[in-house]
Amino acid sequence: MTIGETRPPFSGPRDPGDAWAVGPDGTRMWGRFGSAGLLVVDPSRGVLMQHRALWSHFGGTWGIPGGARHEGEAAIDAALRESHEEAGVPADALEPLFTQVLDLGFWTYTTAVAWTTRAFEPAIADAESLALSWIPVEGVQDLPLHPRFAEAWPELKAMICRRPVLIVDAANVVGARPDGWWRDRPGAAARLLAELEQTVSAGLPAGLLGLDAHTAWPDVVVVLEGEATAAGPPDRAAGTPRLDVVQAAGSGDDEIVARVRALRADDGAAPVTVATSDRGLRGRVAELGARSIGAGALREVLDRGSLS
Structure with a gap:
């Protein structure tokens, strides 16, 4: 899921974080404790992108796996959990590179970036994805991107291939x-x-x-x-x-x-x-x-x- 996401269907017990955060002007953002997403970078295959389900906000666009943080959960842990739940991404095949935080005051969205340490194939694990694909870095901008990810991508692109x-x-x-x-x-x-x-x-x-x-x-x-x-x-x-x-x-x-x-x-x-x-x-x-x-x-x- 991505910024301002439509609430997904639930099939089990809900965490208190699976709720709307409401701003002073009435703006609603999904994730009572904020949300987080994971951008996975593989040196030979590019970045892992999620073709978003049609029922979601900006459905049919491409973004990254993610969703609401649980109560007391660190942002990077939420990004890893959500990417595993949605795309079968194994945490033990990753090493973190950096995080970026969009802070709206009443709500935050954290983009966690990680490099792969071994090859793996993602797998659609819930109803949030139409497809999951490795996209070459230079080809990402050619996709119909979720608007918020499209705004963030140029800066992310400049940072994801080099470890400081x-x-x-x-x-x-x-x-x-x-x-x-x-x-x-x-x-x-x-x-x-x-x-x-x-x-x-x-x-x-x-x-x-x-x-x-x-x-x-x-x-x-x-x-x-x-x-x-x-x-x-x-x-x-x-x-x-x-x-x-x-x-x-x-x-x-x-x-x-x-x-x-x-x-x-x-x-x-x-x-x-x-x-x-x-x-x-x-x-x-x-x-x-x-x-x-x-x-x-x-x-x-x-x-x-x-x-x-």
């Missing part, structure tokens, strides 16, 4: 807080890695990475230098595969610059953000087309913990 990268100057971020880190540099680095793993797994504020979105799941590269390299990489079985720990053989700044240069060398390069308050390093990476944020900005996110 966050490179962390560990020494600078650790040194941003005078908590006695100098007495145990490996221990301080290990604590930073643990904080990053927890927060990155839940998603980072997209604005931190310069993205016009709500939450993002970037690739994270943490550069350790000197004594801190003894912290070593985290247990990959327990950690997020999106966090890579680099033990610099020499200068951490030089290693960071080399990483930025390699990432920015490719056509269609992913957006790169470096977390450091070192002015010299920030200037060097800016010359290579990367943006930077201060160590304090990242520290604030880590201290606040994961987003709800």
Whole structure:
């Protein structure tokens, strides 16, 4: 289902969220606690699109699977649940990329974008779809799209094929807080890695990475230098595969610059953000087309913990 959806037929117990949200001017939107939809991107087949049932609002147009959030349910969980209920999308075949939120004050719609980690075929599982198809990215605009999805598509298209990268100057971020880190540099680095793993797994504020979105799941590269390299990489079985720990053989700044240069060398390069308050390093990476944020900005996110 999509923004402003007509209520679907129900065949079982209803969640309290399966109800209309009513705005101050009487506008009604489906989903008492908001709604969410899932845009699945497969690198070889394009995006998964839903040909919407004729009885629905703007029936016969194309959009993405989705529907009302349940009470207390996170938006991304709702998007995954609805896509499974409507299209048989397996959650274990996906990894999140970012979410965007349309906030009307009294109601929200969250578009969750995810990449496939393995191939699967969708299957119509309820009355909400006429068809489900993988559509090449360049062919989406040629479909008769649901008007709200058509409005969102140009911006989504520009973001769905590139995962952002966050490179962390560990020494600078650790040194941003005078908590006695100098007495145990490996221990301080290990604590930073643990904080990053927890927060990155839940998603980072997209604005931190310069993205016009709500939450993002970037690739994270943490550069350790000197004594801190003894912290070593985290247990990959327990950690997020999106966090890579680099033990610099020499200068951490030089290693960071080399990483930025390699990432920015490719056509269609992913957006790169470096977390450091070192002015010299920030200037060097800016010359290579990367943006930077201060160590304090990242520290604030880590201290606040994961987003709800």
